Amino acid sequence: MKRRLVVPASALVLALLAFDALAAGAPLGYYRFPAIHAGTIVFTAEGDLYKVSVEGGTAERLTSHPGMESNAAISPDGAVVAFSATYEGPTEVYVMPLAGGLPRRLTWDGSATVLGWTPDGKVLYATTNRSTLPDAQLSTVDPASGARETLPLSQAAEGSYDFSGRTLFFSRLRYQGSHTRRYKGGTAQKIWKLAPGAAEAVCLTADFDGTSRWPMGWRGRVYFVSDRDGTLNVWSMDESGGDLMQHTRHDGWDVSSPSLSDGKIAYQLGADLWVLDLATGKDAAIAVTLASDLDQTRERWVKKPMEYLTSAHLSPDGDRVALTARGQVFVAPARQGRIVEATRRPGVRYRQARFLPDGKSLAVLSDESGEVEWWKLPANGVGAGDALTSDGKVLRFDGVPSPDGKRIAYHDKNQELWILDLEKKKSTRIATSRTGEFLDLAWSPDGAWLAYVAPGDNELSRIWLHRPADGTTVPLTSDRTGSASPAWTPDGKWLYFLSDRELRSLVGSPWGDRQPEPFFDRITKIYLVDLPGGQRSPWQPSDELAPKEAKAQDDKDKDKDKEKEKDQEGEAGDKPKGSAGAKPKDKAVVVKIELDGLDHRVQEVPLPADNYENLSAGEKRLFFEVRETSFERKARLAYAEVTSHEPKVKTLVPEVKGYEPSQDGKKLLVRKGDDLYVIESSAEESHDLSEKKVSLDGWTFALDPREEWRQMFREAWRLERDYFYDRSMHGVDWPAMRGKFEPLVARVTDRAELNDLLGQMVAELSALHMFVRGGDLRETPDPVANSSLGAELDRDTAAGGYRIRRIFRADPDYPGELSPLAKPAVGAAEGDVLTAIDGVALLTVPDPGVLLRAKAGKQVLLTIRETKSGKTRDAIAVPLPGAAADLRYDDWETTRRLEVEEKGKGDLGYVHLRAMGGSDYSDWARNFYPVYRRKGLIVDVRHNRGGNIDSWILEKLMRRAWFYWQPRVGAPIWNMQYAFRGPVVVLVDEWTASDGEAFAEGFRRLGLGKVIGTRTWGGEIWLSSNNVLVDKGIATAAESGVFGPEGQWLIEGRGVEPDVIVDNLPRATFDGKDAQLEAAIAYLRETLQKQPVEEPKPPRYPDKSR
Secondary structure (H helix, E strand, O other), rough: OOOOOOOOOOHHHHHHHHHHHHHHOOOOOOEEEEEEOOOOEEEOOOOOOEEOOOOOEEEEEEEOOOOOOEEEEEOOOOOOOEEOOOOOOOEEEEEEOOHHHHHHHOOOOOOOOOEEEEEOEEEEEEEEOOOOOOEEEEEOOOOOOOEEEEEOOOOOOOOEEOOOOOOOEEEOOOOOOOOOOOOOOOOOEEEEEEEEOOOOOOOOOOOOOOOEEEEEEEEOOEEEOOOOOOOOOOOOOOOOOOOOEEEEOOOOEEEEEEEEEOOOOEEOOOOOEEEEEOOEEEEEEOOOOOOOOOOOOOEEEOOOOOOOOOOEEEEEOEEEEEEEOOEEEEEEEEOOOOOOEEOOOOOEEEEEEEEOOOOEEEEEEEOOOOOOEEEEEEOOOOOEEEEOOOOOOOOOOEEEEEOOEHHHHHHHHEOOEEEEEOOOOOOEEEEEOOOOEEEEEEEEOOOEEEEEEEEEOOEEEEEEEEOOOOOOOEEEOOOOEEEEEEEEEOOOOEEOOOOOOOOOEEEOOOOOOOOOOOOOOEEEEEEEEEEEOOOOOOOOOOOOOOOEEEEHHHHHHHHHHHHHHHHHOOOOOOOOOOOOOOOOOOOOOOOOOOOHEEEEEEOOOOOOOOOEEEOOOOOOOOHHHHHHOOOOOOEEEEHHHHHHHHHHEEEEEEEEEOEEEEOOOEEEEEOOOOOOEEEEEEOOOOOHHHHOOOOOOEEEEEEEEEHHHHHHHHHHHHHHHHHHHOOOOOHEOOHHHHHHHHHHHHHHOOHHHHHHHHHHHHHHHHHOOOEEEEEOOOOOOOOOOOOOOOOEEEEOOOOOOEEEEEOOOOOOHHHHHOOOHHOOOOOOOOEEEEEEEEEEEHHHHOOHHHHHHHOOOEEEEEEEEEOOOOOOOEEOOOOOOOHHHHHHHHHHHHEEEEEEHHOOOEEEEEEOOOEHHHHHHHHHHHHHHOOOOOOEEEEEEEOOOEEEOHHHHHHHHHHOOOOOOOOOOOOOEEEEEOOOOOOOOEEOOOOOOHHHHHHHHHHHHHHOOEEEEEEOOOOOOOOOOOOOOOOEEEEEOOEEOOOOOOOOOOOOOOOOOOEEOOOOOOOHHHOOOOOHHHHHHHHHHHHHHOOOOOOOOOOOOOOOOO
16 A cells, blocks of 8 residues: 655745745755754754754854764853864864854764753763763763763663753664664664662653654653654653653654754754744744855866776777766776767766777666666767667666677666667567576677576576577576686687586585584686587697697697797787787678587686686687685786697786776776776786876866756665565655655755755655665865773872773783783773873873874873872873774673673673674684583674674574584584584674574574563665665665565564563663673573583493403
């Protein structure tokens, strides 16, 4: 069922007024983060702060720094405004006079979000950089003294005090990050209350599963924003959570960022500011214009186009390169000449420009029509383009023109493969894939056949051949091996390909540390197919049955090798020797394929197996990339001479990022680092390619930000349509959503505002994994990073410095991860006092962070007064980047492990996984195998950020000991190796996300144990993040839904429900209690008491004496 689009009449009227004002020349903006006080509103537009009367009018600019300013809050006396800003890079708290003046920095925490003021004149803010886990906590800072205080709550993201300043109302959880409406997952925000003298905070909105956030105290009531009616509106309740009242009734437009003062609430709605008068109950938009030159909307120049390069392709003869960068197309000479700007349509994105075989035209994808269509453009940039298609309905990819210039092969997001007839301008679908996209499209030299790679139902890739003339489609390879990268020889008689058939594991047995498992490396070999049949392989050594010409060629190859050994002088490629692609001009190639028995004419090329990729074939050489086995996975461009005499793999260019041969085979386009090179295909290895570099010096081009923003909005809408897992878009009328939000694009004045608008739009789909981030955001020109000593420091004036309250702990078995203060060379202890950094007394600066800016990874001189000895000494320390978030997390993880050791009395093991990425498996290996013989196990995935390795961990926990080896001496050893024999529990919380949730749900469904904690995030529609916008920003799309065998969607929107619900309450957790961990320990101990896990004992040895 489609949801009806309802737009409030008042919003429509305001939008119309806004456009009228824009037409009349009055500058309008996109208004966010309002703060109201005594008839004045301060808000953010263009990334700067403005102030305006509550009655509306022309706003006055307060700030102009390139850094982002947001989340303003006006002091109780109305004289000062506090706000968050990125003046030096990190987001920190600043204050400035409301009348204007120089901002002054108050914090050095990073990630600091201003929330308001306390009644006694302190700034209330939230940061994730003062807690061990990445949870938001509330702190106050005194603008006068700089004194900071963290409120005694482990989780608190938004908050305000009552009039007395003693009772705090707060949203316990920070916003979960994914743009979604009507969210009811485990991370839905709720309003809590911490009363003076209370042992624990209490939840005031526990009756509602949806969102309740932004609490604001006023005259005995708590005002807040909630989606109880399906849209975020302003509500209120009494201070005990009763007497619920609704104050605004917007339908379809969510209230955001409210601010309350003097009985009025200002808030953002769409792109506008609204004010609710609590006395009268009336709300209305205020008409605001900006006294601004809107400088971020001016034409500007892209100075580094290579940072936005998305494709580069050679011309047929290798003399030019077609470049697609930031959605525009350029043609650059391989050596010298002008750089052609082939596209000049602001607000249009072009993709994947390639030369057509005539070298005079380009085939490109363009969204000029509103859909992605094929166009032909003049390569010299002169003249109009020609639309080749007009039937676009979904995103298209990878157009490959046929060598005869008659067709283009391409595929699309619906996993369909098409051939476009350029004369008829008609596309024909030739294949559909159930399991993935099509790859490696390759035309025969005469354009009569298309080779392509399609994944099979068993997910092994398979090469197919298709003849457009009659629709014949045949498999070239079987579905028993993975094959890819088909490459035709220039004469059309052979087809080479890569296939993973050398399956030799580097690991020979399951015995050894940390459960060794098979690992296949260098499994790819090169194969060739005799297409017409009856040919002798050019790789086959000469023998008595070989034809005379083959013997002669073999002798020539031997002489050639000897000649190369004698003379390696001169520049390779100046005198081509058997240049690839040097085929007769007077004889057209006609490809003949004998289909009968084709699969039996596959032959192996006598080259060693390796990690080959991206194969191409010249007349006398094969080219390919060889990828090393390492974390960096570097690739080199290599080649092998086609010879029957001892063929060898030789490096042509080390460390490349890809290459492409020209159509005539004489040139290669190579990407190395951030540069492009065009080299001769007959060249030898060279480390100095400077003379072959494609000169892009001075390449720059202009863009119109507003036209680009319009294009990005339309494309983001279209990509959501094409990528979202449900073609029905969750029942949302998606075209209507474009109509709803697109008019606001005209109000956007900087890139961050476009992200806000995109977030509002994609939220309509009510799905998770819908993130909006990145893009060409305005940045601080000269950032200065924070750094940390890995400790909590308290100002102690009497002691003459900052006392070390806590040094963050890490696993002592990994000393490289210790806090800078815990390093043996520093040897500081908790209770010691830091009196100076680099000779500057700490009491002379407002915070040690002032002296630690830009010091990460560098030596600093610390002056330390030891508490035990009373001595003062100097030590050299090396601070960590930022606020040492990883070390804070290490401290939390280390203290959990030690608590399990202590309370489990050595019988229980503990493993925490922060995420489910490939690198996180190291945490599993590091912490599971040392305890695999314990009697019970806790797997902690609280705050797990997700990834994709749940199956790896589940598989390890599914292993069972089903028999035992008993050696002559010692303990028995079981099979399966490293199987955990005791009970296991999994800990989850509201921040367990994505693949962390998949792991927890799988753990329970597979019967591996109990899940303890609180309901999780609820994001189980997976994504790829491939739908990137033209400036590298993205509005991600949830692409792959998850359902169970019973036919029900799993986890999404709700989260994993634990078997045992235990909440870590915010005040008790701040004081050091971990109720969830305690519950897990208690459950395991109780289980082991009922069902002990004993070491297996061998039976009586047999008596074979009779």
